[in-house]
Amino acid sequence: MRTAAPRPPTARREGRKALDLDSPATARSTPERRCLACGRRAPKADLARFVAAPAGNGRALARDDGGRLPGRGLYVCRARACFERAVARRSFRRAARLEDGELAIDPALGAALDDDEQV
Numbered sequence: 001m002r003t004a005a006p007r008p009p010t011a012r013r014e015g016r017k018a019l020d021l022d023s024p025a026t027a028r029s030t031p032e033r034r035c036l037a038c039g040r041r042a043p044k045a046d047l048a049r050f051v052a053a054p055a056g057n058g059r060a061l062a063r064d065d066g067g068r069l070p071g072r073g074l075y076v077c078r079a080r081a082c083f084e085r086a087v088a089r090r091s092f093r094r095a096a097r098l099e100d101g102e103l104a105i106d107p108a109l110g111a112a113l114d115d116d117e118q119v
């Protein structure tokens with residue numbers, strides 16, 4: 001008859017965010033996100049982050065490279081093509097869990113992404 005080894009305390013999860021869906025094995029590496037348009041997975045820093053920021057009565061897509069704005073991050077490649085594809089498919093609006101027409105998107109946001117690629 002064997003005595004069971006004492007179990008380690010399972011208190012490690014207390015600091016984790018509820019949104020963290022990564023498995024524990026990969027949690028320490030660079031967090032990856034998926035482009036809403038092409039589905040490419042890339043480190044967060046390689047993608048452009050947007051949030052659905054409050055604007056007037058609704059929401060407007062806002063670029064948030066610093067990752068400082070509150071809200072759910074919406075990521076696409078730093079390429080106008082991916083931005084425009086995400087707009088055309090309403091991927092931003094869906095990812096932000098908004099109803100049709102609730103998210104205003106300034107097309108100029110996409111043009112700024114092309115500038116990034118040339119750096």
Ligand SMILES: [Zn+2]
Pocket residue numbers: 035036037038039040076077082
């Ligand atoms: Zn993409």
